[in-house]
Amino acid sequence: MDKSVTQALATHPELVKYIFALPFDLTPNRGPRARGKSQQEKWDDHVTKWKAEAAKLSITQEFELWGATALTDKLMAEGNGPLREHWFGEQVLDSRWFRNQVSSAALNLDDRFNPDDHVQVSVEDLFDAIVRGPETRRTLNNTIDGLKKNRVPNIEFTTTEIAPDQDLLKEMQTDWEALTSAKPMAQFTPETKWTWAELADVANRLSSNTSKVQRPFYSIDKDAHNEADKRSEVARFV
The missing domain is CATH 1.20.1270 (Substrate Binding Domain Of Dnak; Chain:A; Domain 2)
Structure with missing residues (x-):
């Protein structure tokens, strides 16, 4: 990480934010009585050192860490279903997936589907409650x-x-x-x-x-x- 930051500062001085992505979450601070430093404390020390190194080059740069939790939140965000499917082969039942299923079903029904012929049944109330519908x-x-x-x-x-x-x-x-x-x-x-x-x-x-x-x-x-x-x-x- 130190070598990457040093190389980035020398090669790309126009950068304003450097993001590290790790497949795990850092261990949190453990308090003054704990022996040794936690991973979070070591990260904070590195950030302080990198900012000082950037300041010597008259560069103001932010350093951000994406751990496992942050990466998961970003992948699960609305609209990122295609990314999950492409990289991990996962099918996520988000709103986009449901819209596509309804559209496909309506197209397959063709002329047999007419909204005016719809019959209200009690199970619809249950579904509406589950999704907190109007x-x-x-x-x-x-x-x-x-x-x-x-x-x-x-x-x-x-x-x-x-x-x-x-x-x-x-x-x-x-x-x-x-x-x-x-x-x-x-x-x-x-x-x-x-x-x-x-x-x-x-x-x-x-x-x-x-x-x-x-x-x-x-x-x-x-x-x-x-x-x-x-x-x-x-x-x-x-």
């Missing part, structure tokens, strides 16, 4: 918007007989806030983890607690209707 995002957004219109009420009761448990209301409020604040997650790209499974448990708890709070009022409402029916019967009799 229909799934729209459903999530609409659901959260609907929940925002139904806040947990804060009512002061004159009698304690029907007043709901305040701890239960606080838990409902916390769950409501957790669900309504999750709307930005609907826009997360597939690389970012979704936590809808955990939020589904929150939604089920909120639904259960809502039923507990509402149940006494259903009984009161039913009794009121029965009393009204009795009064109507008496009125008709009189």
Whole structure:
């Protein structure tokens, strides 16, 4: 590496960046108590020496290292499928591959394919959810918007007989806030983890607690209707 840098500085003084590619990642710094230097520390020492050597020639040059992780990230980047296939013989199922498969299938169908004849089936919803498609995002957004219109009420009761448990209301409020604040997650790209499974448990708890709070009022409402029916019967009799 030292010989390569020295030769590059002498032959190509116009270079502004020198990149080394290694098929492995350097061992990281191990702290002051470790014996000897790590590979990362040795690399840093070399970079300092190379920059000093370049400065003597009035050259400003950056030195960059691509280890195994960096090389893998670059090869797996969108659009680099042909490179992986050419150099490593690997078939990567990226968006470009899927587009080509759909296009080929449509061409093979020829006149037998007509978008107007498409029949919506339930498995499409599953596929749309897997790829975080527009229909799934729209459903999530609409659901959260609907929940925002139904806040947990804060009512002061004159009698304690029907007043709901305040701890239960606080838990409902916390769950409501957790669900309504999750709307930005609907826009997360597939690389970012979704936590809808955990939020589904929150939604089920909120639904259960809502039923507990509402149940006494259903009984009161039913009794009121029965009393009204009795009064109507008496009125008709009189």
